[in-house]
Amino acid sequence: MTEAYETIRYEHADGVATVTLNRPDVHNAMNETMRRELVRCFEHLITDDTVRVVVVTGAGGRAFSAGADIREFVAPQVPTVFREHRRRIDFRAVMDGCPQPIIAAIGGYAFGGGLELALACDVRIAASDARLGLTEIDLAIIPGGGGTQRLPRIVGRGKALEMILTGARIDAAEALRLGLVERVVPAGEALKAAQELARTLAAKAPVALRYAKEAVVKGLELPLADGLRLENDLATLLRTTEDRVEGAKAFLEKRPPRWAGR
Numbered sequence: 001m002t003e004a005y006e007t008i009r010y011e012h013a014d015g016v017a018t019v020t021l022n023r024p025d026v027h028n029a030m031n032e033t034m035r036r037e038l039v040r041c042f043e044h045l046i047t048d049d050t051v052r053v054v055v056v057t058g059a060g061g062r063a064f065s066a067g068a069d070i071r072e073f074v075a076p077q078v079p080t081v082f083r084e085h086r087r088r089i090d091f092r093a094v095m096d097g098c099p100q101p102i103i104a105a106i107g108g109y110a111f112g113g114g115l116e117l118a119l120a121c122d123v124r125i126a127a128s129d130a131r132l133g134l135t136e137i138d139l140a141i142i143p144g145g146g147g148t149q150r151l152p153r154i155v156g157r158g159k160a161l162e163m164i165l166t167g168a169r170i171d172a173a174e175a176l177r178l179g180l181v182e183r184v185v186p187a188g189e190a191l192k193a194a195q196e197l198a199r200t201l202a203a204k205a206p207v208a209l210r211y212a213k214e215a216v217v218k219g220l221e222l223p224l225a226d227g228l229r230l231e232n233d234l235a236t237l238l239r240t241t242e243d244r245v246e247g248a249k250a251f252l253e254k255r256p257p258r259w260a261g262r
């Protein structure tokens with residue numbers, strides 16, 4: 001299935017949806033249309049149970065995304081209008097509600113809002129030519145798409161502050177060392193690697209896959225005792241599924257499982 005968008009491409013095959021930021025002439029910089037289309041796309045994904053895993057990438061081979069479209073910065077903004085607008089049009093907040101694992105395939109530049117989009121994904125795979133940074137400080141602003149909150153949760157307070165205060169643009173090897181990306185693959189191969197991982201995940205029992213993500217992502221926001229309670233509740237629910245019985249039978253009968261998704 002393919003949906004019509006102006007600034008992104010959406011493809012869905014065999015349980016894997018691929019969302020491609022598609023403004024290659026400007027390194028996939030995000031304008032207002034793209035932000036709205038990403039909200040619409042992820043709102044759709046939240047309710048589409050046929051999509052098991054989502055991959056996000058950039059078109060053109062040179063960039064994941066160079067961040068917010070700086071051309072839109074030239075006009076001054078009325079503070080309250082901007083704040084209210086941001087509250088409503090935050091695709092990264094919509095992504096937080098996605099039950100499916102989301103994998104970022106990062107080739108080339110991922111700056112500002114582009115990196116913030118990658119930070120809102122669950123797993124990040126970078127090509128060796130990737131350059132990553134929260135560069136907003138050089139435009140006299142700060143990350144406003146979750147970067148100041150998500151980056152320290154991933155790389156720790158000191159490294160996040162160093163990156164945010166300097167606006168440093170780091171390479172893939174450094175990003176891997178920091179734990180900012182999970183894997184580095186040769187240039188040009190990030191999407192292939194992300195789709196391979198996505199297919200592996202899409203073959204898992206669907207409800208278990210969603211609950212595993214929920215336990216980790218929601219649990220991280222909770223005190224340990226509450227997180228353990230959440231884990232216990234989700235693990236208990238999974239003991240009641242048909243797929244649990246099927247998984248055990250398939251193992252004992254030495255055959256691949258056929259998941260029902262319930």
Ligand code: COA
Nearest residue numbers: 025026027029066067068069070071109111112113135136
């Ligand atoms: N917003 C709007 N346009 C952008 C853009 C952005 N964030 N990033 C790149 N572009 C445009 C350039 O203006 C240029 O347009 P032009 O051909 O009409 O002049 C085109 O994309 C190609 O970019 P260019 O700078 O010529 O390519 P490059 O390979 O030399 O450098 C970058 C690429 C990404 C390193 C550089 O463009 C850059 O630093 N961009 C800004 C990144 C940033 O700070 N983002 C955070 C915004 S909050």
